[in-house]
Amino acid sequence: MKKILFAVLALCFLVSCNSHxxxxxxxxxxxxxxxxxxxxxxxxxxxxxxxxxxxxxxxxxxxxxxxxxxxxxxxxxxxxxxxxxxxxxxxxxxxxxxxxxxxxxxxxxxxxxxxxxxxxxxxxxxxxxxxxxxxxxxxxxxxxxxxxxxxxxxxxxxxxxxxxxxxxxxxxxxxxxxxxxxxxxxxxxxxxxxxxxxxxxxxxxxxxxxxxxxxxxxxxxxxYSWAVHIRDQKVIGLKPKIDYKSLEKDTNFTAKMNLFFVANNSNYKGGTFYKRNDVLKIERxxxxxxxxxxxxxxxxxxxxxxxxxxxxxxxxxxxxxxxxxxxxxxxxx
Missing domain, CATH: 3.20.20.80 (Glycosidases)
Structure with a gap:
């Protein structure tokens, strides 16, 4: 009987502790x-x-x-x-x-x-x-x-x-x-x-x-995620709400390492000019x-x-x- 009572009390304690x-x-x-x-x-x-x-x-x-x-x-x-x-x-x-x-x-x-x-x-x-x-x-x-x-x-x-x-x-x-x-x-x-x-x-x-x-x-x-625009190892801009998945399909960019994209040639994307060898670092x-x-x-x-x-x-x-x-x-x- 004591064991049953103890088990019930323990269960009630656990329920009360997790009842939020x-x-x-x-x-x-x-x-x-x-x-x-x-x-x-x-x-x-x-x-x-x-x-x-x-x-x-x-x-x-x-x-x-x-x-x-x-x-x-x-x-x-x-x-x-x-x-x-x-x-x-x-x-x-x-x-x-x-x-x-x-x-x-x-x-x-x-x-x-x-x-x-x-x-x-x-x-x-x-x-x-x-x-x-x-x-x-x-x-x-x-x-x-x-x-x-x-x-x-x-x-x-x-x-x-x-x-x-x-x-x-x-x-x-x-x-x-x-x-x-x-x-x-x-x-x-x-x-x-x-x-x-x-x-x-x-x-x-x-x-x-x-x-x-x-x-x-x-x-x-x-x-949220954003892209850090890097040129010559310096941050020159921040691109919010960029769809980084689209960069994987963009022939103007090549993926390097983990979520780093390098511009193969100078180009415009989303109204921004990217110079050849510019880097987009995706933070997510x-x-x-x-x-x-x-x-x-x-x-x-x-x-x-x-x-x-x-x-x-x-x-x-x-x-x-x-x-x-x-x-x-x-x-x-």
Missing amino acids: KEPEIAFYYWKTVFKLSPGEREVLKENDVKKIYIRYFDVDIDKNNQPFPLAPIHFKEKINALTVVPVVYIKNKVMLNQSLDVALLARKIFDFVNKINATNQISCHEIQIDCDWTLESKDKYMKFIEVFKSISRKKLSATIRLHQIKYFNKAKIPAVDCGVLMYYNMGKIAPDSLNSIYDRKIASKYLPSLEKYPLKLNLALPI VTAQQIKDMSADLESHMNTYPEEIIFYDLDEINLSHYEKNIFKQAVARF
């Missing part, structure tokens, strides 16, 4: 025009996506040293059956501006978000701020977050970089309802063989810090690496994420993965 809800799948939409392709719409449906994080606009500094909205979103179709979270990307140089009026900036950003929502008949309950703040800009950024939270009276989330987690005592923690760990852009864009988007060795140096980070976190994982994240990310993060986070947001929803990005990769990633939690 699996994270929801969400996506970032990072284009200036909102119009879903059939493939993008299919991925949202197959993964039962309920929420989409849409970049509304960037905030930059104009020639008069004043903040202004850059490249605001234009909706070419209505949002149906999806919860929208407006995302505003604020360049760090805005926060470094000595003459910045934080309260005025918060009011203008909130008013512009409301204007976009009203124009497109969108109702939102959450807004996300994306800013890679530094030690020099942290005080103004933290104040901005407090003011924006007070003005908006909405749920507020903010993107968090790995270095801001490891050194959170110095970098400070924004007073938001939830952070989103951007688990990508880990290295320098360079002509070498390293991948600046994701490097497991680099990531491992930051993972232990997650166990002590006091802010609740969701996760943002990369599904494989399906296995996405699963590795999930496994590594699951073993170090002090709370389970409620969402995993994939960056970003785009036909080219989606074409590089099997349809079930997103469910496989969240299943690790």
Whole structure:
């Protein structure tokens, strides 16, 4: 009887330890025009996506040293059956501006978000701020977050970089309802063989810090790729959302090593001029690496994420993965 009771108690303990809800799948939409392709719409449906994080606009500094909205979103179709979270990307140089009026900036950003929502008949309950703040800009950024939270009276989330987690005592923690760990852009864009988007060795140096980070976190994982344009061993450009599979069929380029393509002759591709012997270094994240990310993060986070947001929803990005990769990633939690 005691053995049976012990077995039942052990089973109950295991169930309780694994009773957390699996994270929801969400996506970032990072284009200036909102119009879903059939493939993008299919991925949202197959993964039962309920929420989409849409970049509304960037905030930059104009020639008069004043903040202004850059490249605001234009909706070419209505949002149906999806919860929208407006995302505003604020360049760090805005926060470094000595003459910045934080309260005025918060009011203008909130008013512009409301204007976009009203124009497109969108109702939102959450807004996300994306800013890679530094030690020099942290005080103004933290104040901005407090003011924006007070003005908006909405749920507020903010993107968090790995270095801001490891050194959170110095970098400070924004007073938001939830952070989103951007688990990508880990290295320098360079002509070498390293991948600046994701490097497991680099990531491992930051993972232990997650166990002590006091802010609740969701996760943002990369599904994007880009090509680093190299000439004479120097980086001269970055080509986002390039379909690297098309390079394998392009007779103007020859594959060298792992995802390096060399121009056989001078040519134009996608509006860019490539000189003979120019190199395109493809940086991407494989399906296995996405699963590795999930496994590594699951073993170090002090709370389970409620969402995993994939960056970003785009036909080219989606074409590089099997349809079930997103469910496989969240299943690790």
